[in-house]
Amino acid sequence: MTTFALRRLGQNRPILLAYGGALALFAVTSAFSPGFASANHIRILLIQASFVALVALGQSFVILGGGIDLSVPWTLNGSAILMTLFADGQNRPLVWVIPLLVALGGLIGLVNGLGITALGVSPIIMTLGMNVILSGGLLVYTNGSPTAAAPAFVETLATGRVGPVPYNTLIWLALASLATVVLTWTAFGRHLYALGTNRMVAQFSGIAVSRVTVVTYVISGMTAAFAGILLTGYVGQAYLGMGDPYLFASVAAVAIGGASILGGSGHYLGTIAGALILTVLAGLLPILNLNTASLQVIYGVVILATVALATLPGRLAVTR
Amino acid sequence: MADLEARAVTKRFGGVLALDGVDFEADAGEVHALIGENGAGKSTFIKILTGAVRPDEGEVVLFGEPLAARSPRDAASHGVAAVFQELSLVPDLTVAENVWFRRERLTPLGTISRRRVRRDTRALFGRLDFPPLDPDIEVRSLSVAERQLVEVAKAVAGDPRVLILDEATSALSPKEVSWLLDLARRLAAGGMIVVYISHRLAEVREVASRITVFRNGHSVGVTEGAAASEDEIVSMMLGRRLERLYPDKEATATEAVALRVRDLRFGHRLRGIDLDLREGEILGVGGLQGQGQLELFLSLFGVLRARGTIELDGRPVKISSPRAALAAGIGLALVPEDRQNQGLLLPKSVRENVTLAVTKRFSRRGLLDLERERALVGDAIRQLSIVLSSPEQPVGSLSGGNQQKVVISKLLLTRAKVLLLYDLTRGVDVGTKGEIFQLMRNLAREGYAILFFSTDLQELIHVADRVAVISDGSVTGLLEGEAITEDRILRASVAGGTAA
Numbered sequence: 001m002t003t004f005a006l007r008r009l010g011q012n013r014p015i016l017l018a019y020g021g022a023l024a025l026f027a028v029t030s031a032f033s034p035g036f037a038s039a040n041h042i043r044i045l046l047i048q049a050s051f052v053a054l055v056a057l058g059q060s061f062v063i064l065g066g067g068i069d070l071s072v073p074w075t076l077n078g079s080a081i082l083m084t085l086f087a088d089g090q091n092r093p094l095v096w097v098i099p100l101l102v103a104l105g106g107l108i109g110l111v112n113g114l115g116i117t118a119l120g121v122s123p124i125i126m127t128l129g130m131n132v133i134l135s136g137g138l139l140v141y142t143n144g145s146p147t148a149a150a151p152a153f154v155e156t157l158a159t160g161r162v163g164p165v166p167y168n169t170l171i172w173l174a175l176a177s178l179a180t181v182v183l184t185w186t187a188f189g190r191h192l193y194a195l196g197t198n199r200m201v202a203q204f205s206g207i208a209v210s211r212v213t214v215v216t217y218v219i220s221g222m223t224a225a226f227a228g229i230l231l232t233g234y235v236g237q238a239y240l241g242m243g244d245p246y247l248f249a250s251v252a253a254v255a256i257g258g259a260s261i262l263g264g265s266g267h268y269l270g271t272i273a274g275a276l277i278l279t280v281l282a283g284l285l286p287i288l289n290l291n292t293a294s295l296q297v298i299y300g301v302v303i304l305a306t307v308a309l310a311t312l313p314g315r316l317a318v319t320r
Numbered sequence: 321m322a323d324l325e326a327r328a329v330t331k332r333f334g335g336v337l338a339l340d341g342v343d344f345e346a347d348a349g350e351v352h353a354l355i356g357e358n359g360a361g362k363s364t365f366i367k368i369l370t371g372a373v374r375p376d377e378g379e380v381v382l383f384g385e386p387l388a389a390r391s392p393r394d395a396a397s398h399g400v401a402a403v404f405q406e407l408s409l410v411p412d413l414t415v416a417e418n419v420w421f422r423r424e425r426l427t428p429l430g431t432i433s434r435r436r437v438r439r440d441t442r443a444l445f446g447r448l449d450f451p452p453l454d455p456d457i458e459v460r461s462l463s464v465a466e467r468q469l470v471e472v473a474k475a476v477a478g479d480p481r482v483l484i485l486d487e488a489t490s491a492l493s494p495k496e497v498s499w500l501l502d503l504a505r506r507l508a509a510g511g512m513i514v515v516y517i518s519h520r521l522a523e524v525r526e527v528a529s530r531i532t533v534f535r536n537g538h539s540v541g542v543t544e545g546a547a548a549s550e551d552e553i554v555s556m557m558l559g560r561r562l563e564r565l566y567p568d569k570e571a572t573a574t575e576a577v578a579l580r581v582r583d584l585r586f587g588h589r590l591r592g593i594d595l596d597l598r599e600g601e602i603l604g605v606g607g608l609q610g611q612g613q614l615e616l617f618l619s620l621f622g623v624l625r626a627r628g629t630i631e632l633d634g635r636p637v638k639i640s641s642p643r644a645a646l647a648a649g650i651g652l653a654l655v656p657e658d659r660q661n662q663g664l665l666l667p668k669s670v671r672e673n674v675t676l677a678v679t680k681r682f683s684r685r686g687l688l689d690l691e692r693e694r695a696l697v698g699d700a701i702r703q704l705s706i707v708l709s710s711p712e713q714p715v716g717s718l719s720g721g722n723q724q725k726v727v728i729s730k731l732l733l734t735r736a737k738v739l740l741l742y743d744l745t746r747g748v749d750v751g752t753k754g755e756i757f758q759l760m761r762n763l764a765r766e767g768y769a770i771l772f773f774s775t776d777l778q779e780l781i782h783v784a785d786r787v788a789v790i791s792d793g794s795v796t797g798l799l800e801g802e803a804i805t806e807d808r809i810l811r812a813s814v815a816g817g818t819a820a
Binding site: 198206 | 623642672687688
């Protein structure tokens, strides 16, 4: 029984580590910047973290299954721009616009998934190609001109709150719970881990490997599209290129959260910690008074170092 | 002093004492066998010799010099080479390139000359009297047996002072085995120390001049190869007498045909296979390696899409994937050839592996009932007496025999009634083998229909009710009862088309 408990803890160690890292980083930053730990600022941090975390939710599923989704930036971007176009600043059309866009995101994922499973295109090529197609398509469609502002309802979703808690955080919490249940307590979750660990074993065990794979990309497309809608509400408008930072950030959040980038191990609970770390980090660097370009460099270096650190225990365990 | 000597070597892994003050001696010029049950400490000892593991106490001395290898590369530079059951070849390189991998002599430009590599390989193959194998084909397209042969060539290519053969014959055909045994003797005669590890006692007694037996991390005895009887050796390994390796054959077969195969064809590997497997029957599949046996099993399990008809319990079924095979009629389930890459998720827990194919059985309204899963796993572990410290243990940390039991329990949970067992006892120790054969007979008695392929003729002879011999993609002999003899099987293997 003790070994059982110990092993359980051992499996979760990377995730605990990631949360520890997030807390430590938060404490350090608060020490440098007095307003950082105020209730108001914590709310802002949570909202900012939710966008990365939502995109990274779908990304977690894809990566757990041994794939990767590089089409998230323009799936997010497309959903943001179409939302402002379709709704044209009005709340009423959102009744059909939001479901439609999430479904479209799912459709993009479906095409990705089918390309990978049925045609045998490698995930990197398939999703990268999809990203390029989407970015080009959007440019043609919008002619590059700016679109209408975000409808008020979407702004409320992204920034409003009940009591002390932002709506945005509640939505995130609900989706995170759902993801956790799916990963931990469903056959689909089991099959997903099996697939990411060893595709052939999964196939020999009678698992519908293609179907599971396709579903992960569908989920990723849906979460990216939904994140695009919320992000537009937060920023106030949609613009070309707004999804670009979310590619690296979503993959980094998954990796910092202790998941193997090759699939098979990790959990969305870890990804959440990863998203928090990235967000606090983005808040810490401006305090150091550097220009944006240098910030980018440091941001990148710090993320790579964190990922390396986060994957270290796993590598040690393997060579032991 | 012996040429290779280990003194009081001790190694702990966590709380487990893998080796407890082991002594070992082998001399140049001899083939020295090292045997013992799984978990006896053989693997750990070999890992110490090859530098993969460092001992906590004790030392190893090679030709008077302490051998403290820090890595397999380091060990290689001291002249220690090993062939393991787990293969280390690069699938995308050719046979020749693999043989000389990281030992290539470079041209003045620092590149590898393919021609020279090829020429060296031909020369080496000639020197070793190597079975016919094209040095230019990619390892990817070789069978497991052929890969094992290439491993041997690769190890010998470096002219080692110590050659360790760890279960190196596990996938080989009888002919290839006798070649390897002969090679081991010749290399030893040339002054090499050959350490030979195998579960196959007949081989061990044939090739080894001395045998060291390990049990529970101790060296429990050394005997002359030919002097000890198989029974005596087994008793030393087990610390008790093994009642019987093979259970009695029983007339458990019924008249009902569980699996009927007609005119099964797959490219040029299967040229119209006909088979009838009855309920309660253990039908052995024999023949030389690579005659289509693997393709037969993979086709029946839906990994390969073969043409022809397959009937389960009298009803034709279409099997387009393993998923379809498990779901079809009374169900077809496979113990695959490659446990590590097809059978088990090595880093995952025993529990997850056992239930991987049957998550539906403990789902309620889409959610997994983990209590029920634990109960299922507990039953499976008890039923097959799987030895482990916890069901949460990674399955990769179990011994080969226990890993194979996990594969079997995974199969049984699917409730498939037709079991396809491909080389079930590969890398499994004697004690567990006996248990597995008994289990097969019990399952047959319960009405399971079992198709059983083995590279070991003795297993076919002693376990199967009937043996179908396959040669060049078709059944060239169907032996039953007293007619199942080594001689008849071998004759049908080379008959090529004439029924025995």
